[in-house]
Amino acid sequence: MKRPVAVVGVGQTHHGSRRADLSIPGLVREAVDRALADAGLEHKDIDAVVIGKAPDQLEGVMQPEQFLAGALGAHLKPLVRVHTAGSVGASTALTAVTHVASGLFDRVLTVAWEKQSEGNAMWALSPNMPFTPPLVAGAGGFFAPYCRAWITRTGCPPHIGPVVAANARDNATRNEYAHLREPMTVDDVMQSPVLWDPIRYLETCPSSDGAVAMIIANEEQAKKGPRRPAWVKSGASYAEAMWVPGRDQVNPRAGRMCAQAVYDKAGIKNPWKEIQTAEMYVPFAWFEPMWLENLGFCDVGEGWKIVDRGEQKFGAHLPVNPSGGVLCTNPIGASGMLRLGEAALQVMGRAGEHQVGGVKNALGHAYGGGAQYFAMWLVSNEL
Amino acid sequence: MSVLRNIAVVGFSHAPIVARDEHRMATETLYPEVRRALAECRVERDAIDYQIAGSTDYMDGRPFGFVAALDVMGSWPARQDLHLEMDAAFGAYYAWIKMQAGEIDTAIVCGYGKTSEGEPERVLNLSLDPYYQAPLGLTPTATAALQASAYMARTGATDGDLAAVAARNRTAGARNPATQVREAASAEQLAATPWAVEPLRRGYLPPIGESGACLVLAAEGKAEKMCDRPAWIQGVDQRIELQTLGARDISRSAGAGLAAKKALAMAGVAGAAQVDVIETSASTPAEELIVLEELGLDRNPEGPAINPSGGPLCGHPLLVTGLIRLGEAFRQLSGRAATHAVPNARRAIVHATQGHCLQQNLFFVLGGERRWT
Numbered sequence: 001m002k003r004p005v006a007v008v009g010v011g012q013t014h015h016g017s018r019r020a021d022l023s024i025p026g027l028v029r030e031a032v033d034r035a036l037a038d039a040g041l042e043h044k045d046i047d048a049v050v051i052g053k054a055p056d057q058l059e060g061v062m063q064p065e066q067f068l069a070g071a072l073g074a075h076l077k078p079l080v081r082v083h084t085a086g087s088v089g090a091s092t093a094l095t096a097v098t099h100v101a102s103g104l105f106d107r108v109l110t111v112a113w114e115k116q117s118e119g120n121a122m123w124a125l126s127p128n129m130p131f132t133p134p135l136v137a138g139a140g141g142f143f144a145p146y147c148r149a150w151i152t153r154t155g156c157p158p159h160i161g162p163v164v165a166a167n168a169r170d171n172a173t174r175n176e177y178a179h180l181r182e183p184m185t186v187d188d189v190m191q192s193p194v195l196w197d198p199i200r201y202l203e204t205c206p207s208s209d210g211a212v213a214m215i216i217a218n219e220e221q222a223k224k225g226p227r228r229p230a231w232v233k234s235g236a237s238y239a240e241a242m243w244v245p246g247r248d249q250v251n252p253r254a255g256r257m258c259a260q261a262v263y264d265k266a267g268i269k270n271p272w273k274e275i276q277t278a279e280m281y282v283p284f285a286w287f288e289p290m291w292l293e294n295l296g297f298c299d300v301g302e303g304w305k306i307v308d309r310g311e312q313k314f315g316a317h318l319p320v321n322p323s324g325g326v327l328c329t330n331p332i333g334a335s336g337m338l339r340l341g342e343a344a345l346q347v348m349g350r351a352g353e354h355q356v357g358g359v360k361n362a363l364g365h366a367y368g369g370g371a372q373y374f375a376m377w378l379v380s381n382e383l
Numbered sequence: 384m385s386v387l388r389n390i391a392v393v394g395f396s397h398a399p400i401v402a403r404d405e406h407r408m409a410t411e412t413l414y415p416e417v418r419r420a421l422a423e424c425r426v427e428r429d430a431i432d433y434q435i436a437g438s439t440d441y442m443d444g445r446p447f448g449f450v451a452a453l454d455v456m457g458s459w460p461a462r463q464d465l466h467l468e469m470d471a472a473f474g475a476y477y478a479w480i481k482m483q484a485g486e487i488d489t490a491i492v493c494g495y496g497k498t499s500e501g502e503p504e505r506v507l508n509l510s511l512d513p514y515y516q517a518p519l520g521l522t523p524t525a526t527a528a529l530q531a532s533a534y535m536a537r538t539g540a541t542d543g544d545l546a547a548v549a550a551r552n553r554t555a556g557a558r559n560p561a562t563q564v565r566e567a568a569s570a571e572q573l574a575a576t577p578w579a580v581e582p583l584r585r586g587y588l589p590p591i592g593e594s595g596a597c598l599v600l601a602a603e604g605k606a607e608k609m610c611d612r613p614a615w616i617q618g619v620d621q622r623i624e625l626q627t628l629g630a631r632d633i634s635r636s637a638g639a640g641l642a643a644k645k646a647l648a649m650a651g652v653a654g655a656a657q658v659d660v661i662e663t664s665a666s667t668p669a670e671e672l673i674v675l676e677e678l679g680l681d682r683n684p685e686g687p688a689i690n691p692s693g694g695p696l697c698g699h700p701l702l703v704t705g706l707i708r709l710g711e712a713f714r715q716l717s718g719r720a721a722t723h724a725v726p727n728a729r730r731a732i733v734h735a736t737q738g739h740c741l742q743q744n745l746f747f748v749l750g751g752e753r754r755w756t
Contacts, residue, residue: 002485023514055446056468061517062441062510063468066738070625076641079623079743080477083440083468085447091465095477102483103385127447239464241454254461369450373464 006222009039015210025071043073052092053333086368089336090375113211172324210331234265336366391613394599395710400698437471472705472735531669548668556693589699618650705735
């Protein structure tokens, strides 16, 4: 990056299955107002707005940032709308980072949101591809074979998914913004019905209403305070083709390349040793050990053993998704930015009850499409 | 203005704009344009650092339509990538920012869409405020007509003025083999066409079509190797306004005015009258007159050639239109405009827009010379 970039404010809504108390602009505004207040800034201080969300079909409004321009305080400012499928929240924040890194903008507001109660996510997430029989099975039906293939490949035992799901829920009890906060046991998950083999009901993310916003700023603004910033050491967005013979959907090359680019730029040689917590995009429980491997925290086949040993739990070696993650809160378009925002809060030391101790470096990660889109950043408490 | 990196358009290709391509999906339309644009620069895909695309799921009629485009952009192995739910010209804007950040040196910018598979008049209604404006049934033609009325009421422009603008575009478009409507029409002929929505006549409306386009951007040091006559980006700016039609003066476009002023200032150009070519994405004659006014120009300005490609009134592939304007300006400045070349074109203004009534506007100033030394 041409010049240092930092997160100086983070704000998120209280997420839920139906925020019937708020319109779409109201939902977005709840996050934006909290982020601005967090940064001690006002709309007039903002140079540009970068916004993202998943398919517009989820709410039934085409390019909704056009009608949200007023609520975003974007009138007569530059605005960019990003859409990279499930990874969009993360790629949106990275787009804002690049705006500031360019030297052309000093303070950029970035926002990601979804109000899934306005529509039907199963319908909106069931694309009708040319020459392909429609699954009409949403994301779960799409990704279940990926999980099954990974289980077959690694010999992962059947209790790992339920352990991940129960741990995520335990984490969410410490996150006041999370959507699902009721504790559940491994046995509860085991007893829940299989929706798409091997994915059980309680191993599945919810459908949420929610938004998250961040203020991304230059070094001068970051050093002004009022709070300790999270420095963006590196970030990258990679994507790969769908129809390539030999493409590995289970351990995608795009994910490995993206992670490597992020580690290289941040000077991370051994992520397992040098990163203290990770917020990764886990919409179905099995993806947590899958991404531990893909992100280079361990070798292939070792991911489920980390879970089995409990090393990814809160208070253990590498707490994964201390916020509860996507399994407890999933406003799709916002989910990726929530990962990056939670990573930022961890290095700022302001994650509240789910603050991990001694965090210097944190990874925020999201993926999307048919495990084709990857976007991540590495944030640090030091410039 | 601080010293920025010199970035140039070095290649461009777009599929001829047609009302409906019966035989190809959007990605099949795009693929040969990617290949042609790269071939024009004499490079393979591996030489390009970044890819960015613009399209919308709503025109595609399905979620994640853009994912399929990854394959035809050459995304193997994985590429640094982004997709904007915007006119693809905004992809060029962001790629330029990314180059200013020093993160990349080269990029392809792609735009595509199959407008013929949907009903744009109905689909674009859904981009209005879903609580107060969309339920009124406003179509893009209706909102454009409201804007035309407001403009005519404020300025005294007449039906004949609109007809003259439309005729100028149609005359130019007749020389562009890649646009959709290639029959010249006189102002008299167009003024005799029936009302679509008063005060807009059928002859004043753009033919909605489909295309696929790929533009190549490169930073100084690489640009010269990829193109004999790069078109350097000398200035750029974009602004959005409130959508609410009743909350802004739609007889003008404050955002267009501000963005144009900033882009010209960055380029160090005193006024729009000093450029040789203006390619605008205004999709009705009234919109075009508003954009010209915001650029500080008269209705029939001396000097710049306006839309020598024929502009959107001869071919309007939604969300690709803006990128084609940028490509057309590159062709003019690099001696590639052939049949519709403007003699001795040295500098151009490019305008892209999206949203109802010119809600969001982007301007580039391009020139044959580097801006920063």
